[in-house]
Amino acid sequence: MNENIEKIIERFNHIHPTPMALNRLSQLLVSEDATLKDVEDVIKVDPLLVARILGVVNSAYYSPLQKIDSLGRAVAYLGMRNLHILVITDTLKALSSLGGKRPNELRLRIWRHSAAVSIAAKMIAERVFGVNGDNAYLAGILHDFGQIVEEQLEHDTFAAIVTQANTPEELVALEQRRFGLDHCQIGAELCRQWMISPAVTAAILGHHQMEAVAPDSFDGILRLAEYLTGRDNDQGGRPHVSLNADLLAHVEGNRDEYAVLMDDFPAEMQKADELYGARAA
Numbered sequence: 001m002n003e004n005i006e007k008i009i010e011r012f013n014h015i016h017p018t019p020m021a022l023n024r025l026s027q028l029l030v031s032e033d034a035t036l037k038d039v040e041d042v043i044k045v046d047p048l049l050v051a052r053i054l055g056v057v058n059s060a061y062y063s064p065l066q067k068i069d070s071l072g073r074a075v076a077y078l079g080m081r082n083l084h085i086l087v088i089t090d091t092l093k094a095l096s097s098l099g100g101k102r103p104n105e106l107r108l109r110i111w112r113h114s115a116a117v118s119i120a121a122k123m124i125a126e127r128v129f130g131v132n133g134d135n136a137y138l139a140g141i142l143h144d145f146g147q148i149v150e151e152q153l154e155h156d157t158f159a160a161i162v163t164q165a166n167t168p169e170e171l172v173a174l175e176q177r178r179f180g181l182d183h184c185q186i187g188a189e190l191c192r193q194w195m196i197s198p199a200v201t202a203a204i205l206g207h208h209q210m211e212a213v214a215p216d217s218f219d220g221i222l223r224l225a226e227y228l229t230g231r232d233n234d235q236g237g238r239p240h241v242s243l244n245a246d247l248l249a250h251v252e253g254n255r256d257e258y259a260v261l262m263d264d265f266p267a268e269m270q271k272a273d274e275l276y277g278a279r280a281a
């Protein structure tokens with residue numbers, strides 16, 4: 001591992017230790033004989049986390065048929081993988097320190113962007129490609145988290161390079177010049193620590209490279225989600241990312257499907273509002 005990344009994550013963990021529950025949950029997820037009871041035992045020692053899980057599992061995003069009023073039922077309802085995803089989202093939200101009277105605008109903007117990309121990625125996976133969207137969602141919520149890490153550790157430098165960069169590719173080049181690493185590498189390292197699938201990790205690492213990717217790969221879905229959600233109002237409605245020719249041809253070829261998807265997008269975002277905490281649309 002690049003020593004710089006190790007150091008920056010160590011500095012970040014020093015300010016914001018990863019919650020014990022997430023570390024233990026990540027380990028359980030890869031151990032073959034872990035049971036839902038083990039998962040419940042890990043989570044129940046943190047009553048605030050239990051309360052947040054019960055809040056989210058009863059929200060419009062999951063919309064269970066009956067109210068879920070105990071951790072045991074929530075764990076059974078969600079299953080281990082969904083619970084891992086929920087705890088990762090909860091952790092990222094906490095690590096972003098979005099609360100307070102005067103929220104940090106830059107950080108809030110990155111978080112909202114990540115929330116939008118995660119919902120769009122899940123929708124693309126499920127609707128366009130007919131596959132489970134959980135990993136696409138994870139790729140979306142984590143892909144730019146490295147920017148939040150940089151912003152918290154080196155606010156002034158990071159804010160300056162964000163202003164200076166005209167495109168995401170320029171931002172990555174400036175991050176490399178100033179920090180010797182970029183947000184894609186930080187995000188990928190967090191994925192490795194949290195035992196997230198290698199395919200998602202690779203998609204995050206490569207999300208600003210322009211080489212050809214299959215539209216239905218995680219790399220493809222992540223870039224499509226960034227493209228569709230990324231009309232940045234601060235930049236006069238310019239797309240946040242540019243797409244390579246293959247992905248553009250795919251969007252053109254499925255124009256109607258993507259138009260319907262984007263029509264439905266605001267309602268899906270609204271459903272997920274409770275999951276993300278900060279107004280995410």
Ligand SMILES: [Fe+2]
Pocket residue numbers: 143144168183207208
């Ligand atoms: Fe990015």
Ligand SMILES: [Fe+2]
Pocket residue numbers: 113117143144226
């Ligand atoms: Fe992004």
